[in-house]
Amino acid sequence: MFKAIMKTVKQEKTKSSLSEQQDIAQIPKIQEKQIIIEFNRQIFDYLPYQIPNAIDSIFYFKEILTNQQQEFLMNEIYNQPKRWVDLPHSQRRVQKYGGDVRDEGLINVEPFPQFLSQLSNLCFLDDNNLKINHALINEYAPGIGIHPHFDGPLYHNFVNIFSINSTCIFKFTKQNECLKLLVEPGSLIIFTKQAYTEWLHGIDYYHDDTILLQIQDNQICNCDLINFKHTLFYSNLQKAHNIIDYLNNQPNYELCQIQNHNQFTHSLIIRRLLRISITLRHVPYSK
Numbered sequence: 001m002f003k004a005i006m007k008t009v010k011q012e013k014t015k016s017s018l019s020e021q022q023d024i025a026q027i028p029k030i031q032e033k034q035i036i037i038e039f040n041r042q043i044f045d046y047l048p049y050q051i052p053n054a055i056d057s058i059f060y061f062k063e064i065l066t067n068q069q070q071e072f073l074m075n076e077i078y079n080q081p082k083r084w085v086d087l088p089h090s091q092r093r094v095q096k097y098g099g100d101v102r103d104e105g106l107i108n109v110e111p112f113p114q115f116l117s118q119l120s121n122l123c124f125l126d127d128n129n130l131k132i133n134h135a136l137i138n139e140y141a142p143g144i145g146i147h148p149h150f151d152g153p154l155y156h157n158f159v160n161i162f163s164i165n166s167t168c169i170f171k172f173t174k175q176n177e178c179l180k181l182l183v184e185p186g187s188l189i190i191f192t193k194q195a196y197t198e199w200l201h202g203i204d205y206y207h208d209d210t211i212l213l214q215i216q217d218n219q220i221c222n223c224d225l226i227n228f229k230h231t232l233f234y235s236n237l238q239k240a241h242n243i244i245d246y247l248n249n250q251p252n253y254e255l256c257q258i259q260n261h262n263q264f265t266h267s268l269i270i271r272r273l274l275r276i277s278i279t280l281r282h283v284p285y286s287k
C-alpha cells in the first residue's frame, strides 16, 4: 500500500509515463459485487453497526473497502488535477467536491467524479429524498490531525467518513468527557444526532495513538475504545493464538505493560501512516 501511495504522490508531482497510466488502468473500479455490506437505506440494517452504550448516534463499519478499493481511490484522488488546497494553519491538504457551502446553501454546484458517486452509494442518509452532494477529502501526514469542531448547521446532520491507509483515534468530546473510537483503514464511520450537535469531533496531532487494554488469561477484558468490539483489530485478536505475542509482532504496534493501574494492564502504541479521509454529506441547495 505504501508503495502505491508513494507512486501516486510521485505521479502527482511529475508527468505520469505511459506505463504508469497503464498500471492505473489495471486497477479495478469499485464494483457492486465487491462491496461487502448491502446498503438498502433502511435504518434497521444499520443498527448492528451502532456503537452501544455511547452517545446517540455513532455507527462504525469495519472493512467496508477492500485494500484494492482503497488503492483505487488513492489513485483517483492523487490524479485529480489542481484539486489540492493547502490549509497551512492546520498543516493539511484538502480536496473539495460538489460545490461551495454558503449560508444560503450549496452554490457553484458541480457533479461528482465517478469514484465519489460510487462511494456515495455506500453512504447512508436518514432521509431518502436527500442525496450526498458534497465531499471533502483530507490528507493527514503522520503527526497531523484536525482540531475538535462541530460541522455546523449548513450541512444536513448526517456525516459519512471513509478512512484510507492508516488507523487513527477519532475523539468525540464534550466538556470533560472524551469518547475514543479506533478508526481503521477501509472503514466507514457515520454519526448524527447528539454526536453531531452536542459533541465536538477531532483527531489529535500525534504521530501515534495509544489505546489501553486489560489483558488476562489470553483475553482482552477491557479496552478504552467505544467501538472496540466492532473493529478489525478486535476480530484479529479473537483469532490470535496468543494475544501478547500477536501484539508484539505487529510492525506498527508497541505493547507496554502498565504497573499499578486498577483498570488496564497494557498500553498499545499504534504508529500512524499517511491517512486519507473522505467525508460525504448533504448540503441543502440554495433557493
Ligand SMILES: O=C(O)CCC(=O)C(=O)O
Residues within 6 Å of the ligand: 136, 138, 146, 151, 161, 170, 201, 202, 277, 278, 279
Ligand atoms: O478526517 C476525518 O476523519 C475527519 C474529517 C472531519 O472532521 C471534517 O472534515 O469535518
